[in-house]
Amino acid sequence: MTIEAGSVRPAWRRLFGVPLCVSVVFTVLMLATAVWADLPIRDPDGFLGPSFIRLPLIGLLMIAVDVVPRAFSRRSELGGLGKAVWDVLRTRWSGSRLGVAVAGLITFYLAYLSYRNFKSFLPFLQERLTDGMLIESDEWFAFGAHPGDLLQDVLGTGITADVLSAVYMAYMVFVPATLAAGLVWSDNLRRGAWYATALSFNWILGTVSYYALPSLGPIYAEPQRFTDLPETAVSGLQESLYENRIEVLADPFATNDVHGIAAFASLHVSIVFTAALVAHLTRLPKVVRWVLWAYVVLTALATVYFGWHYIVDGIAGFALGGISVWLASKAVGGGAPLKPEPEEKLPQLETAGV
Template sequence: MRLWVVAAVFAAVALTRSYAVGIPLRDPHGAILLSRLGISLGLFVVLSLVDAALRVCRRGWTARRTLDVLRTRWNRERLVLVASALLAYHLVYFCYHNLKSSDVLRAPRDAMLLGWDRWLFLGHSPAVLLHDLLGQHVAAYVLMVVYESFSWLATVSFVAAITLTTRVRDGYVFIASAVWVWILGVGSYYLIPSLGPFHSAPQDFAGLPHTMIQDTQARYVAQRAHLLAHPAASDSFAQISAFASLHVAVTTVLLLMARYYGLRRTARAMTVFLGGTLLATVYLGWHFAVDDLAGLVLAFVAVGLGRLTIYPRGRTGPVEGPLRRGREAAAVR
């Protein structure tokens, strides 16, 4: 299976990097691999039940009909395919985080990114321009909510794609695109190591109210310092990198996938959310404007590679997105 070939090669890269820097692959408190696998399993069960109930509701809901749909739809082959996709995704995500962590061993190049931003905005800081335009109170809290909601949105979306699509292979396109965005993203971290404008230009964000954003930023900097000082410590693990913005990249993948599945209203909602994410990443100091531009490019490349991975000769026929009318059972391939 091509998806697993990609995942296996990426895992080999992560293992090679781990050996080179002398830091083993880690899953701190099980938060990256084990707990997320559990969350995905729980979401899969819930979404499968919702999917079956909605399909049955078209003919009149009963518990017996719901169970019949579940048995028909979730045969052994389909379950194996879905489990395989989720495992491949989480393996890549686990390796991504470990490679991201060891990237902090390389010297950051924030001054260069800061210079690019100032050049693009004619000598001005894009964050300061946003602060002047939007203010530094209500907007800070609104954009904080947008930024922090990303994690759950992404988590639910990729499980929903593989669970709700009529054809499992169409769900694999989403998983493959998500896998590629993490791979390309960590590659961009190594291309230009950076910490973010909140660290390189803290004066630009001094007027913002203190929220969980500043606490998270301080924690990430402390994690980096701890790893640099004690790389062999079992709790040494860093999560800070700016270029490119994977908040923007993954959100753009969600938008492109909504369009791929023909979900027009979802695509419109994701367009609005992407706009808020672009603002939030710069306004709150997580990313330079050029990080966001790079994130947009990564997303389009990732989706192209995702589709090529699953449909190397192109797809024939229309895409059957989540809960298409008239379809009660799914084709496996």
């Protein structure tokens, strides 16, 4: 069965109609919760700046990386680099591609903003903590031992700590960079939309998991178990998050920081697993897939090694990532790869097959 190009909705509506609505509903729920609980709404800053500035800037950088080499190779043909840049922008970045990229960034941003605020609301709405139960589950998985202690004994606390710290901290750049790359570089718009939507669903499902089993994590529940670890970027982040927690609990209106501590489930694991799974299912180059799967393993190890998460948090993270990928595939729809064309004219689409 074939659908004529003129009979379909714009690409951004086809791909992000459902995900954008889900993110908007999630945001409205967050706003209503803030009003009901009398809590402030914050835009969480990263070390690259607020997300509403960070994401568009990364997107623009990715577009520049996409445009400049193409324009440089055509500069002689088109009478100069400036004219070549304009031609590439006009032919490649007008129409469906730009609309999908913008819709994807908005969908992601709303879901992430709401997730971070719901996470900050958590200690005010859920006073109970389940760390005691999760500690017992760790001992069960490790046959009476402590998983963090075991990893530190086996892997050591020297260079391993620095390597795993770098792996863990790379996540801060990994998420926005891979989001922008998926929305900007792929000629298959559906693949980029699938990934962006899966990331957004991770934030939503992760919020549910935080409220289902509110917990702080081993580093805060049993800090004495991690005193042998050297100072790293991770230990600095852990101290900073705990200071933010104290400030927010004291008076959430007196600080611009957000509460950022929650253990179950591991969103680090779920997000990197989502990236690796989408790369695997869409048959990205083998080297990319292998690198991503290695990153998944190292990230899962780092979360336990540094005491961010219990073992069950990682297991739940894998489940959450898999569910997010499946839900996202349903949300963006099946069909043949959706290729962008200038002036929002879409090619014919085969509706059978993925």
